[in-house]
Amino acid sequence: MIMTTLKLDMNSNLYLRDPQETELGRRILEVSIEMIDELGFEKFTFRKLAARIESAEPSIYRYFENKHRLLVYLIAWYWNWLAYRIDFNTQNITTPAEKLKIAIDLLAQKKEKDPLFPSIDEAALYRIVIAESDKTYLTKQVDDDNKEGLFLGFKSLCKKIAGYVKLVNPDYEFPHTLVSTLMQTAHQQLFFSDHLPSLTEIGRTNENIYDMNKRFLTDIVFKTIDKDQLN
Amino acid sequence: MIMTTLKLDMNSNLYLRDPQETELGRRILEVSIEMIDELGFEKFTFRKLAARIESAEPSIYRYFENKHRLLVYLIAWYWNWLAYRIDFNTQNITTPAEKLKIAIDLLAQKKEKDPLFPSIDEAALYRIVIAESDKTYLTKQVDDDNKEGLFLGFKSLCKKIAGYVKLVNPDYEFPHTLVSTLMQTAHQQLFFSDHLPSLTEIGRTNENIYDMNKRFLTDIVFKTIDKDQLN
DNA sequence: TGGTATTGATAGTATTACTATCATAAATGG
DNA sequence: CCATTTATGATAGTAATACTATCAATACCA
Numbered sequence: 001m002i003m004t005t006l007k008l009d010m011n012s013n014l015y016l017r018d019p020q021e022t023e024l025g026r027r028i029l030e031v032s033i034e035m036i037d038e039l040g041f042e043k044f045t046f047r048k049l050a051a052r053i054e055s056a057e058p059s060i061y062r063y064f065e066n067k068h069r070l071l072v073y074l075i076a077w078y079w080n081w082l083a084y085r086i087d088f089n090t091q092n093i094t095t096p097a098e099k100l101k102i103a104i105d106l107l108a109q110k111k112e113k114d115p116l117f118p119s120i121d122e123a124a125l126y127r128i129v130i131a132e133s134d135k136t137y138l139t140k141q142v143d144d145d146n147k148e149g150l151f152l153g154f155k156s157l158c159k160k161i162a163g164y165v166k167l168v169n170p171d172y173e174f175p176h177t178l179v180s181t182l183m184q185t186a187h188q189q190l191f192f193s194d195h196l197p198s199l200t201e202i203g204r205t206n207e208n209i210y211d212m213n214k215r216f217l218t219d220i221v222f223k224t225i226d227k228d229q230l231n
Numbered sequence: 232m233i234m235t236t237l238k239l240d241m242n243s244n245l246y247l248r249d250p251q252e253t254e255l256g257r258r259i260l261e262v263s264i265e266m267i268d269e270l271g272f273e274k275f276t277f278r279k280l281a282a283r284i285e286s287a288e289p290s291i292y293r294y295f296e297n298k299h300r301l302l303v304y305l306i307a308w309y310w311n312w313l314a315y316r317i318d319f320n321t322q323n324i325t326t327p328a329e330k331l332k333i334a335i336d337l338l339a340q341k342k343e344k345d346p347l348f349p350s351i352d353e354a355a356l357y358r359i360v361i362a363e364s365d366k367t368y369l370t371k372q373v374d375d376d377n378k379e380g381l382f383l384g385f386k387s388l389c390k391k392i393a394g395y396v397k398l399v400n401p402d403y404e405f406p407h408t409l410v411s412t413l414m415q416t417a418h419q420q421l422f423f424s425d426h427l428p429s430l431t432e433i434g435r436t437n438e439n440i441y442d443m444n445k446r447f448l449t450d451i452v453f454k455t456i457d458k459d460q461l462n
Numbered sequence: 463t464g465g466t467a468t469t470g471a472t473a474g475t476a477t478t479a480c481t482a483t484c485a486t487a488a489a490t491g492g
Numbered sequence: 493c494c495a496t497t498t499a500t501g502a503t504a505g506t507a508a509t510a511c512t513a514t515c516a517a518t519a520c521c522a
Contacts, residue, residue: 017468022468024468024469039371040370040371042370042371043371045508045509045510046509046510046511047508047509047510050470054470055469055470056469056470056471056472057510057511058469058470058471058511058512058513059468059469059470061510061511061512062468062469066510066511067510131369132369134365134369135366135369137422137426137427138362138363138365138366138422139271139273140270140271140273140274142426142427143426146426146427151427154427154430155427155429155430158429158430159429173432173447174431174432174433174447174450175432176429176430176431176432177420177430177431177432177433177447178447178451180419180420180423180430180431181412181416181419181420181451184415184416184419185412185415185416188411188412188415189408189411189412191368191369192408192411195368195373195374195377196368196373196377196382196385196386198386198389198390198407199385199386199389199407199408199411200405200407200408200411201404201405201406201407201408202405202408216404216405216408216409219405219455220409220412220451220455223454223455224450224451224454224455248499253499255499255500276477276478276479277478277479277480278477278478278479286500286501287500287501287502287503288479288480289480289481289482289500289501289502290499290500290501292479292480292481293499293500297479297480298479
């Protein structure tokens with residue numbers, strides 16, 4: 001039986017000390033996911049985190065400049081993980097339409113524990129992505145953060161999927177626009193379905209919300225790019 | 232010459248004392264728009280606002296429970312204003328497809344000063360909507376806030392436009408999902424175009440970004456709902 | 463064994479998000 | 493026109509947040 005654990009390649013500007021390298025670092029990731037999920041990002045503090053892992057506040061600051069950077073790190077990790085899964089699942093697929101479909105499936109799919117990354121609770125992280133990820137870039141420092149490469153995870157995944165779109169229909173004018181919309185909408189609609197249900201049909205029937213979301217997204221994407229889809 | 236100013240109907244749970252009723256209230260609205268635009272929501276505080284309007288912090292707390300409520304108020308005001316403009320501009324239009332098109336136009340249009348509301352700088356408010364509006368509901372208290380009706384502006388506008396969608400194609404399965412996506416995407420893409428341009432084609436050519444955004448949105452909406460659009 | 467890096471413990475600071483209290487001014491009503 | 497309610501302003505205070513500085517203890521490494 002093969003036991004493997006992987007480390008995702010993270011842009012080194014995301015952290016001060018690499019949290020994947022040390023025991024304390026991995027505890028910070030593990031417990032911060034748990035606590036942000038539980039408390040929400042605004043009520044989450046490094047002091048509370050330090051208390052729960054029985055460490056000290058300054059020790060955490062040695063890994064992350066501040067809690068915003070930690071959030072950006074977690075969200076970047078999520079996008080890198082998704083990109084990895086999309087690559088993995090589309091390896092032997094030749095038709096771009098099929099690749100695109102798989103990417104949408106993986107994007108909108110319910111997330112479960114991935115044994116390759118023992119210290120990450122992917123289900124909790126996905127809830128954080130849904131509720132908090134927009135906060136990574138909706139700040140006044142977005143341009144500085146972007147220059148530092150903090151959003152490369154999101155951007156490169158967008159580029160990858162937009163590449164599939166271009167292969168399906170090289171004449172479509174807005175591949176990146178469509179894909180960034182797709183990526184955002186996938187999470188947003190799950191949030192709406194949960195908290196503001198009058199904004200969406202998803203969750204109104206007894207069909208599984210993830211499947212329904214997938215159908216909505218796949219429909220919109222293929223209708224938009226594929227002029228001849230009805231033939 | 233007719234001089235009219237209007238007051239939009241705001242849900243009374245949004246405020247403690249109605250800011251449209253008093254001089255100080257209107258100053259709070261006016262200057263908070265200016266300051267949130269300038270500083271961003273996180274660096275904006277009631278203390279700084281009080282200083283700039285030469286009032287006192289507690290006086291502001293008499294109008295709004297806290298700065299989050301003030302933001303929710305401003306965003307709700309924006310949605311009510313848009314709903315009003317959509318009603319006004321679709322009054323004599325009979326075909327639902329045309330109504331829908333006008334709604335998308337108004338949604339994505341560049342916003343300029345509306346003389347009907349002298350104390351509101353709509354251009355600045357629109358920048359706030361783009362950069363901050365998601366923060367109104369991405370909180371742990373979203374369900375409580377929703378029960379209080381704080382998001383009625385957004386929800387009723389979504390319902391209105393989804394109504395047009397249903398008239399265009401009564402068989403389309405996801406009218407609200409599509410429209411909430413449309414409403415979010417309209418702002419999001421302008422943000423991306425400004426700060427994360429690799430996520431969108433909008434702004435890459437010398438075509439006006441608002442027009443380009445409109446074309447993208449109109450295309451996606453009509454392709455999605457109108458099976459026969461190409462005929 | 464000596465040195466370097468990592469962590470933990472304690473303490474401290476400026477700022478934030480409020481709340482309480484009280485005086486004054488302005489508007490309102492009999 | 494005086495009395496009273498109401499809105500505002502001024503001052504002060506509190507608990508919590510987002511850090512930063514300092515130093516000792518420990519571990520690991522040559």
